[in-house]
Amino acid sequence: MGCGASQPAPPSPEVNPSEQVKAAPNGAGTMPPVLEEVPVNVMEEAKDRPKTGEEGAFELPESEFEDGRLGVIEAEAVENLRNNLALEEYYCDEDFPAENSSIFFSTCVETGIVWRRPYELQEEPRLFVDGASRRDVVQGALGDCWFLSSCAAVARNPKLIERVIPPDQVLSGDGYTGLIVCRFWRFGEWVLVCVDDRLPTKEGEVIFARSSEPCEFWVALLEKAYAKLHGSYEALGGGQSMDAMVDLTGGLAERFDMEDTPDKKKLYRLLLKASRHGAFITSSRKKDRPWKPLWHDDGDWRMAYKTDDHGLVEGHAYTVTGVARVNHNDMGSICLIRVRNPWANSAEWNGDWCDSDEKWMGVSEEQRKKLGRTALSDGEFWMSYEDFCDQFEEVSICTIGPDFDQDGTVDYVGQVKAIKGEWVKGKSAGGSRNDFEKFATNPQYLLTIEETDSDEESEGTSSVLVAVMQEHRRSHRNMGVKMLQIGLVLYRTDDPERRLPGAHFYYNYEEGSSGTYINFREVLSRLELEPGYYVVIPATFQPECPGHFMVRVYSPKPFSLKRLD
Structure with missing residues (x-):
């Protein structure tokens, strides 16, 4: 955990002596007139996300983000793979082979594993038997309950599971190729992951996740595709359920x-x-x-x-x-x-x-x-x-959608917009408000609220949910992407054409923030905003931490979002 001390304020601009003390927009006491030169006292803090308990003896080393396309394939390439198979030839995935290297990223070696296709394990294998259900999901010898508990949760809506692993893929008979395609939501888009249907077994039994129905294989094959996206089965040991649920739904x-x-x-x-x-x-x-x-x-x-x-x-x-x-x-x-x-x-x-x-x-x-x-x-x-x-x-x-008032229901979404950005070392990676001048160099986005909510309880405001997600797609099989401690802060502005300078933060309170910086994949803030102009500032806790991010904004009423250059 880290925090910073308050900073000496710069000379304040001239103000009208009759200006009255007003309440701070974020409700934290009152905001004194600039004439008194009483600066805003900010002490940003950060923390690390807790371990899940499933982490293995070998922790996956982390590296800076690069291309992020590990395991991802384009639709045209999938068709080429299918079309290039000879008659009665079954697909074998060279990028995720039936070897120990696909199971382990560490030096572990396991003997006695035989990779078998579903038709070699069951006479009439099927992807789904009577659709998807939470009761289908059975964890195997792998510590990935964070992913499997999410699969069981999302299975309450079988259509969502079928979007992730389309049910029209056969595991034997006419049209069978041994090729399975899955879809996952990754950093703002649905991507394809292609695997063959060979599964690691011992004594004729699948050793990792399986379905409670012996001839049903959607659980095992979905886990394999997710393992490929992470580089290996072992890389699935330890994770956040909320990340897996987003990967399965885009929510x-x-x-x-x-x-x-x-x-x-x-x-x-x-x-x-x-x-x-x-x-x-x-x-x-x-x-x-x-x-x-x-x-x-x-x-x-x-x-x-x-x-x-x-x-x-x-x-x-x-x-x-x-x-x-x-x-x-x-x-x-x-x-x-x-x-x-x-x-x-x-x-x-x-x-x-x-x-x-x-x-x-x-x-x-x-x-x-x-x-x-x-x-x-x-x-x-x-x-x-x-x-x-x-x-x-x-x-x-x-x-699937935003819950503006945190009452447990998905609220009506009039608009949703997303913009991708980057923290560039030495240029736009300013870190937290523990240094106002550096903080001002972070990317800034103008959010314009145009209307208020129509219900009587809105009190002249509009419900807005702002989220910042950091890039998380993997680049290498044996290296994980470094997860930064991230956060977001939102300020009101009177000048929609101008970035907020460092001096602005000395005397102005924020309208809202995501709270303590943490190395989660996504952080968010629920807000009730009056019509007007606001600046969204995504940031890392430490300065000079390069990375990619995406700002997502949801509101039931019209708004606009653009980058301030």
Whole structure:
């Protein structure tokens, strides 16, 4: 974590002596008239994103961003691959071969692995059996529950999964080529990833992710395509669920850390409404013990992470599959959360409201049926919201569109615009406001709000969501892209043609910001803005950190967005 001290203010410009003290736009006290030469006191801070608990013994080294096209292929190239196959020849991916190099980025070597195609494992393999479902997803010997819990979350909308891995691809018989194409949303666009359908197996069983239905293969092949996009299967060990949900939907995701969310009742209302309106939700378990190697001695990640006394797994990501209130005969109204372990086995919560808990006897049969309560050893279970907050470290919510008022529902979007930019070392990588003069050199974007919202509660403002995403596409199989600590700040301006100089920040409060700088892939700020001109400034915490970024702005009312040169 870092922070900076306040800075001496430059001479203030001449002002009207009668100017009155006014409230700071961001609500932080009042903003004194410039005449008194009282500078704005800013102390920016930064923090690192927490480890997930799945990180392996070997951490992927990081490098600066380069081309970012690892694993990505153009549609024309896919057709060329298909057309160049000889009769009865099946596609073999030379860029992601059936070798240990596609499994590991480290020096690990695993013996006894045989790569087999689905038709060699099942008589009638299919990509989907009765569509996609959260119950399809079963984690294998790889520590990528952050990705698989996201797959299970998005599977509540099968059409979205079918957009990612189109269902018209056959795994045997007429038209079969052994070539599989998947789509992922990467830095503002949908890209294609092409793999062959050979899967790593041991003793005739797929060793990584699979479907609960033996002849269904969308889970295993989607995981393989995602592994190629990251360079190897091992590179999927440890990640952020909110990133995976965005990659699968192109939506907006936000993480809520339990320790930083004092109003748990408000969070429950958010989860309840978000769940009812189709949002995708994951959560991750607290990690109290040091992380262990990704690849255990017997080659299975799950053997390195046993369940605790509560039946939960430390450092593990789960899918939130239901949020509900029930009426108990003796206890009254109870807030419950349904959670799914991607292991899809008997590793389940064994505390209050678990499958076998007698408390369910106080809930009417009608309510139990409506909740879809079962007593199966399938990794899915109910628990009280209080226990959920105590046992889980964070919860992430992804919506297809913006949730301006953070009420759990996707709001109407009148416009969405995006602009890509770059922090250039020595030119436009000014860092945070710990140095106002350097901060002023960052790229600046003019946001013009033209109308107010039409509802009575708008009070003459328009709802706006501003997000900044840093470039994250991989360039090399054995090197990850360095994730910068990023943030955004928004100021009001009276001059739409002019960049804000360093002197502006000494005496003007921001209208809003994304908060503490952090090395997340995307940060955002929800705002209620009056019509007028605003300047959006994306920045890294440290100065002179080169990188690429994208500014995304959503609003139900018309607005314009352009770069200030």
